[in-house]
Amino acid sequence: MPLHRIKSPISEADIKSLRCGDEVLLTGTIFTARDAAHKRLIELIEKGEDLPVDLKGQIIYYVGPCPPRPGQAIGSAGPTTAYRMDPFTPAMLSYGVKGTIGKGPRRELVKEACSQYGAVYLAGIGGASALLAMAVEKAEVVAYADLGTEAIRRLEVVDFPLIVAYDIYGGDVFQNEIPKYAGLDLPVCK
Amino acid sequence: MRTIHAGKITEEVSLLCMEACYDLPPDVLRAIKCAADSEKSPLGKNILNKLIDNAELATRERMPYCHDTGLAVVFVEMGQDVHVVGGSLHEAIQAGVRKGYKEGYLRKSVVGDPLIRENTGDNTPAVVHTEIVEGQSIKLTVIPKGGGSENMSSLKFLLPGDGVEGIKQFVLQTVQEAGGKACPPVVVGVGIGGTFDHVAYLAKKALLRDIGVYNPKPHLAHLEKELLPLINQSGIGPQGLGGVNTALWVAVESYATHITALPVAVNLQCHAARKKTTTI
Known part of the structure; x- marks a missing residue:
């Protein structure tokens, strides 16, 4: 699988270069938002009001981190299940978000929205949260502090490991990969 | 007293x-290492190796x-x-x-x-x-x-006539519908029997059992041995990205039930199959 080193905010050329199944090491600025923050953001978008943070052109990481110990940038911080944000995602991509990071397959409408708005869905490793926290150099709450772990944070990440789940061409890594292994027996563990 | x-x-x-939260149980870590050895998907193998690194880091740094x-x-x-x-x-x-x-x-x-x-x-x-x-x-x-796997759990009243085949289909269907959303490779807790409330409790309780330990009742141990390969043949794999390791373990617990009923509950547990016990 090709490996891309990509800067965030992500360029249009980089988005076009990604194919589902590719591995990515992402470096730069990303923003966190999950269930509760999305609910508020969508209400603002629907009313045509400004968001508390300009997310146009940005990548959103679906994560609710653990509190940091003194001296840590962030506590354990792995991706949450992405499909819970599916109802909000077409509107977020239409607004201008260029990528989302989460885990697990999503609804067809998200895949379609990725193609329509030129955005990618990147899968992080669910549960590898201590390891992924090490790739976060800086974290700062920038909106909705009252939501605690669900607040919007600006993160600076270095070589954050991801897999392209949905590309802009309709590609879907889950649909491509699973049939290759279906029906295979597991070798007995030594 | x-x-x-x-x-x-x-x-x-x-x-x-x-x-x-800091220390993945030894039985679970051992199962993930075994999965990493046997995984046929390169993407899946890479993920499983990262989970092993993650477990070691978490223990060392006292991080979740x-x-x-x-x-x-x-x-x-x-x-x-x-x-x-x-x-x-x-x-x-x-x-x-x-x-x-x-x-x-x-x-x-x-x-x-x-x-x-x-x-x-x-x-x-x-x-x-x-x-x-x-x-x-x-x-x-x-x-x-964790919420991701709990959200994908399921409970159903089968017909007594559906029997073991019906149970196997329902467990497989639950794991398949969960796919990558439940953070596989998962541990599958299955409750069979009792009442509506009790069957869910049994499924949760099944998650307490260490990986590698079968139910002492032979017919339930047999069911566990049939379910694990069935689930792993789904191809879902680590994180739903394809592979031969979809479940680390299946544990079944049962209880007496009503003459009309065959309740089944499937409680999914992610690879972060955390549990810790002490006795005072």
Whole structure:
């Protein structure tokens, strides 16, 4: 699988270069938002009001981190299940978000929205949260502090490991990969 | 009659919460290492190797293995010859959860009301299952249960005539519908029998059993041995990205049931299959 080193905010050329199944090491600025923050953001978008943070052109990481110990940038911080944000995602991509990071397959409408708005869905490793926290150099709450772990944070990440789940061409890594292994027996563990 | 102070229970629960979140149980880590060895998907193998690194890092740094440090589910086996003094058993447990999640830098993931949805800020209340047993000790087990896999769990009343085949289909269907959303490779807890409430409890209780230990009843052990390869042939693989390791283990628990009924519950547990037990 090709490996891309990509800067965030992500360029249009980089988005076009990604194919589902590719591995990515992402470096730069990303923003966190999950269930509760999305609910508020969508209400603002629907009313045509400004968001508390300009997310146009940005990548959103679906994560609710653990509190940091003194001296840590962030506590354990792995991706949450992405499909819970599916109802909000077409509107977020239409607004201008260029990528989302989460885990697990999503609804067809998200895949379609990725193609329509030129955005990618990147899968992080669910549960590898201590390891992924090490790739976060800086974290700062920038909106909705009252939501605690669900607040919007600006993160600076270095070589954050991801897999392209949905590309802009309709590609879907889950649909491509699973049939290759279906029906295979597991070798007995030594 | 033995006297145990509520403060002791609080202290122990607090430690269990922290240790459960930092240290992946040895049986689970062993199973993930085994999965990494056997995985045929390059992407899946890479993920499993990263999970092993993650487990070692979490233990070394006293950091949660997974950011979702869960809703604390506490199983209590209370000896009938124990007298708790200095407070109530249940208050002592809640205080332990509060202390462990605060002092352990664990995530607070509980909303006080499912519709109002305001975070309680201290991860209480825990869900507590208390069983009165013989003896004069208290056995406490904490499972910090993550939301991703819990959300994908399922319960169904089959027809008695559906039998073992019906059960196998329902378990497989639940795992398949969950796909990558439940953070595979998963541990699958299956409850069979009892009533609507009890069958879900059995499925949760099945998750307490160590990986590698079959149900002592031969017909249930046989079912466990049939279910594991069936699930792994789904191809879902680590994180749903394809592979031969979809489940690390399947554990089945059963209870007597009504002549009309065959209730089945499937409680999915992510690879962060955390559990920690102590006896006071």
